[in-house]
Every structure is written in structure tokens, then in C-alpha cells.
Amino acid sequence: MHDLRAIRDYPEGFDAALGRRGLEPVSGAILDLDARRRTVQTRLQEMQARRNEVSKEVGAAKKQGRDAQPLLDEMAVLKDTMPTVEEEDRALGAELDNLLAGIPNLPAPEVPDGGGEADNVEIRRWGTPREIANPKQHFDLGESLGLMDFEAAARMSGARFTVLKGKLARMERALAQFMLDLHTTEHGYTEVSPPLMVKDNALYGTGQLPKFAEDLFQTQPTGHYLIPTSEVPLTNLVNDQIVPLEELPYRFTALTPCFRAEAGAAGRDTRGMIRQHQFWKVEMVSITAPDQSEAEHERMTRCAETVLERLGLPYRTIVLCTGDMGFGSRKTYDVEVWLPGQGAYREISSCSNCGDFQARRMKARTRAKGEKNTQFVHTLNGSGVAVGRCLIAVMENYQQPDGSILVPEALRPYMGGVERIEV
Numbered sequence: 501m502h503d504l505r506a507i508r509d510y511p512e513g514f515d516a517a518l519g520r521r522g523l524e525p526v527s528g529a530i531l532d533l534d535a536r537r538r539t540v541q542t543r544l545q546e547m548q549a550r551r552n553e554v555s556k557e558v559g560a561a562k563k564q565g566r567d568a569q570p571l572l573d574e575m576a577v578l579k580d581t582m583p584t585v586e587e588e589d590r591a592l593g594a595e596l597d598n599l600l601a602g603i604p605n606l607p608a609p610e611v612p613d614g615g616g617e618a619d620n621v622e623i624r625r626w627g628t629p630r631e632i633a634n635p636k637q638h639f640d641l642g643e644s645l646g647l648m649d650f651e652a653a654a655r656m657s658g659a660r661f662t663v664l665k666g667k668l669a670r671m672e673r674a675l676a677q678f679m680l681d682l683h684t685t686e687h688g689y690t691e692v693s694p695p696l697m698v699k700d701n702a703l704y705g706t707g708q709l710p711k712f713a714e715d716l717f718q719t720q721p722t723g724h725y726l727i728p729t730s731e732v733p734l735t736n737l738v739n740d741q742i743v744p745l746e747e748l749p750y751r752f753t754a755l756t757p758c759f760r761a762e763a764g765a766a767g768r769d770t771r772g773m774i775r776q777h778q779f780w781k782v783e784m785v786s787i788t789a790p791d792q793s794e795a796e797h798e799r800m801t802r803c804a805e806t807v808l809e810r811l812g813l814p815y816r817t818i819v820l821c822t823g824d825m826g827f828g829s830r831k832t833y834d835v836e837v838w839l840p841g842q843g844a845y846r847e848i849s850s851c852s853n854c855g856d857f858q859a860r861r862m863k864a865r866t867r868a869k870g871e872k873n874t875q876f877v878h879t880l881n882g883s884g885v886a887v888g889r890c891l892i893a894v895m896e897n898y899q900q901p902d903g904s905i906l907v908p909e910a911l912r913p914y915m916g917g918v919e920r921i922e923v
Contacts, residue, residue, distance in 0.1 A: 501860035502600055504534060517606040520613055520822040530599060537592040544585045551578045601704070602711055605857040607822045608831040614821025620834070621821070626805065627814030629838045629897075636899060637841030638892040639772040642668060644903050645923055650771075659770070660762060660777045662888075667921045671894065671907070672780065674914035676755045676887045679782040679807055683884055687803045689753035689784060694733035696756060697724035702736045705862035707828035707854075717759045717777075726759035731881040734785035739862035742874055743787070748866060749796055750787040753884060755780065773888050774846065780887035786880040789866060790856065793878035797853040800882045801833045804849040807885050810910045813893050814838040816845050830855045835885070837893040848889045851882030 507514045511527035518526060554575050561568040612621050642648025647668035653661035664672055683689040703709040703725055708716065717726040727733060734752045743750070758781050769775040784803060786796050801817065808815045820832040829852035836845035856876035859865070865874040898906040904922035907915050 501857065502603060502606075503860070504530070504596075504600070507531065508534070514606070518603070520607055520611075521604060521825070522615060522823050523604075526599070526603060530596070533592060533596045533599065537589065537596060540585060540589045540592060544582070544589055547578055547582050547585065551575065551582070554578070598710075601861075604825075604827045605830050605854060607825060608853070608855075611825070611831050612819065612821045613823075615823040616821075617824050619821040620818045620824055622816055622818045623833075625814070625816040626809060627812070627838070629814045629840060632840045632899065633901070635840035635843075635896060636903075637772065637839075638895045640841075641895050641899055641903065641905065645905075645921065647921070648773075657777075660775065662773050662776065667915070667918060668891070668895075670915060670918075671911065671921065672887060672891050674911050675890050675894070676780055676782060677914050678810075678911055679884055679887070679890075680753065680755055682807060682810065683753045683782070683784060683803060687751075687784075687806075689751045689803075692730075692734060692737070692752050692754045694727075694730055694737075694754055694756065696727055697722075698727055698732055698736070699724060702732055702739070705739050705864075706732050706735050706858050707861065708732065711827060715761045717761060727756065728760045729758050729781060729881075730754040730756040730783040731785055734783060735787070735858060735879050735881065736862060738787050738859075738864040738877065740864070742865045742867050743877065745789055745866045745868040748787060748789045748877070749792055752785045752787075753782060755782050755887075773892055776888060782884045782887060784851075784882045784884040787864070788878045788880065790875060790878050793853050793855065793880060796878075796880055797831065797833070797851065800880055801835065801849075801851045804835050804851055804882055804884050807890070808835065808837055808848070808893075811890070811894065811908045812910075813890075813897055815848070826850070826852060828852070828854045828857050830857065837889070839893060839896050840899070841896045846889065848893065849883040849885040852880065854879045854881070 507527055507530055511531060514527050515525035554571050558568045558571045561571060612619065639648060647665045649663040649665065653663045680691060684691050697719060700709055708728060716728060734754055758779055760777060762775055762777060784800055786800060788796050805815065805817065815835055815837045818834050818836065820834060825832050832850055832852040834847050835849040837848040839846050855878050858879045859876040864877050866877050867874045894908060895905050898908065900906060904920050907919050907921065912919060
């Protein structure tokens with residue numbers, strides 16, 4: 501959500517920032533609605549003040565024995581008229597809120613301009629992809645091992661689901677445990693086990709609603725939503741709260757399944773585990789003071805990169821351009837892991853600084869001890885990392901000529917000492 505006062509003060513700057521995202525100017529429509537609503541609110545306040553005055557005048561007239569009927573008639577008119585004005589105020593407020601709720605976050609000044617992923621900027625690489633003769637993709641490896649079953653998943657659930665078995669199922673679990681242990685013991689995150697179903701206000705707070713409703717799964721009969729990422733419940737731990745400034749930053753991590761309809765991904769990555777309706781992810785969320793968020797963003801990205809370095813997986817880190825950023829982000833780093841089977845780097849973590857955008861929607865504030873004034877917190881989120889995609893990366897980078905898969909040394913304690921997955 502955006503600061504309406506800031507739009508009033510500098511509408512040209514607001515439109516210019518949206519223009520960097522490729523969007524048309526909208527401040528005129530916002531300010532028109534705002535002016536109309538303020539006019540109605542002024543009228544309502546005047547009516548309320550006059551009602552109070554008339555009430556006092558009626559009492560005085562009766563006390564003095566004067567005819568109070570004209571005043572009572574005026575009071576009746578006010579009583580009949582005010583509900584209509586109040587409803588007009590509510591309607592204009594709702595229209596203004598809906599308009600603001602559909603406008604994405606403004607990009608940070610240093611974010612590169614661009615129209616799409618071709619304009620993203622690489623900032624660093626780690627690791628050298630090893631030479632693999634005729635590398636296979638993860639689905640060929642998994643099916644050859646008899647440990648990845650897409651047909652069985654399709655029979656029971658349809659497309660974009662996978663059944664993992666045996667040591668591949670254990671490796672998925674091992675990767676998740678490894679990530680959680682790393683983030684909680686070395687990176688200072690507090691592990692959380694959050695709800696997997698949330699109400700619409702939680703999704704509104706983090707920006708998935710109303711704009712991305714088609715990508716969500718909703719339950720019956722309660723109307724809860726399955727979480728698309730644990731960013732939603734972790735960030736909403738501070739919704740409608742005033743948290744002590746001295747306690748910030750908060751750092752939370754969670755392992756959860758995530759559920760996405762992938763409505764906008766028709767025809768993309770239809771085979772394999774790259775893009776699923778259900779997948780596991782270790783998430784990182786930070787709640788910070790406004791002056792902490794930029795440094796926290798760099799720190800969070802390093803936490804995600806460290807996961808890949810410990811596993812020996814080559815990666816590159818890019819900063820997304822204005823045309824490729826997510827709705828709620830003011831700046832995003834994507835960490836892309838090397839997949840030999842595709843001969844390409846693919847996203848495995850996306851770390852975003854949302855500034856106060858989500859906090860305004862959630863009414864999440866902070867206050868220093870002894871002070872009266874509050875300020876909105878800043879929120880950040882990042883994958884630490886996507887477990888299924890990490891499994892894919894391990895399979896493809898550690899594949900052997902005989903079709904077996906070596907287990908990275910960092911994972912072996914979580915695999916009961918298993919060093920190789922083979923038929």
C-alpha cells in the first residue's frame with residue numbers, strides 16, 4: 501500500500517516511479533478520488549457539528565420556554581441526510597483503497613530499468629560448472645532410478661505433481677533439514693511452524709490479494725486459502741502490532757509446503773519438478789526498522805547463497821530490473837543455480853526488500869521506548885531455498901556416467917551416511 505500523503509505532496513514523482521515499471525500515470529485518478537472523499541468528509545463533519553449545536557439549542561429553547569419545533573425539524577433533516585453522506589464516504593473510501601491496493605511497490609532508485617528478464621543485471625557468480633558428457637535432466641535421472649514417479653502422481657492429482665520414493669524422498673527431507681539447521685544455528689533465524697491455511701486479510705497484507713487471486717487455492721467450506729509461500733504467515737506475525745524498536749530485527753524461518761495454481765505459467769516447465777502446484781520451501785522473513793532493511797537485504801541474500809555454496813552448487817546472483825520485479829518488492833535479488841541438464845541458470849531463491857509496502861497493508865508498526873510516535877516497519881522475504889529445485893540441482897550437478905547420483909558431503913549426515921543414490 502502507498503502513502504496517500506506522499507502522493508499528494510509529489511504526484512509527479514509517484515507517476516515517474518510507476519513509469520519505470522512500465523505503468524501508466526495514476527496519481528490523477530487517486531487525487532481525484534481523494535479530493536472527492538475529503539469534500540464529503542468535510543460536509544459530514546460540518547453536519548455532525550451542526551447536529552451537536554442544534555441539540556444544545558433545543559435544550560436551551562425548551563428551558564427558556566421558546567418554540568423548539570424549527571430546531572427539531574432541522575435535527576430530523578440532519579438525521580435523515582447523514583446516513584447517505586456516511587455511505588458516500590464509505591463508498592469513496594473503498595474505491596480509493598481498491599485503487600491503491602492494485603498498484604505495485606515503487607522500485608528503489610538503484611534498481612536497473614528494463615522491460616523483462618533480459619534486462620536483469622548479473623552482479624556475481626560462484627563456482628565453476630563441471631564438465632558432464634551428455635548431462636541428463638532431473639526427470640530422466642529420477643525415472644531411471646525408479647525413484648521419481650510422475651505417472652502415479654498424475655493418476656491421483658493431475659499435472660504438476662510428483663511422487664518421490666526411497667532415497668530421493670529422503671534427500672528432499674535431508675535438504676530441508678540441512679537448510680533449517682544452517683539458518684537457525686548460523687544465520688540467527690528463529691524457526692517457526694506456521695498455519696498452512698490463512699484468511700484473506702493475511703494475503704492482502706503481503707500483497708497476494710486482490711491482484712493474484714487466480715494463483716491461489718481456496719478451501720471449502722471455510723474459505724481459507726492454502727499458503728503460496730510461508731512468507732504470508734511469517735510476515736503476518738506482526739500484522740496489526742506495534743513492536744518495540746529495540747527488539748528489531750526479527751528473523752523467522754520455516755519449512756512448509758507451498759501451494760500455487762500457476763495460472764500464469766501455462767506451457768512453461770510442464771515436465772519435471774521445476775514448476776509444481778505443491779512444493780516444499782524453506783523461507784526466510786525479516787522484520788526491521790526502516791534504516792536496517794537495505795543491510796538486511798544483503799545479509800539475507802548471502803544466507804541463501806551460503807546454502808548453495810555448502811552444497812557445492814554453482815550459482816549466479818542477479819538484481820531484477822524494474823520490469824521483472826514482483827508486485828510487493830522495491831528491490832529483488834534472484835539467486836540462480838546452474839542446471840547442467842538444461843545448460844542454464846534457473847531461479848532457486850528470490851530475496852526481496854519490500855520496504856514499508858506490506859507493513860502499511862498489515863498495519864505493522866514499531867515504536868522506540870519512551871516515544872509516542874510510531875513508524876511502519878520494513879519487511880523482507882527470501883527463499884532459503886526452494887527445496888524441490890535444490891533437489892533438482894543436486895541431482896543434475898552430481899550425476900554420474902552410470903546414472904547414479906553422488907550425495908554432497910554436507911548432506912551425508914542427514915542421509916544416514918549414504919554417499920551415492922543408485923539403482
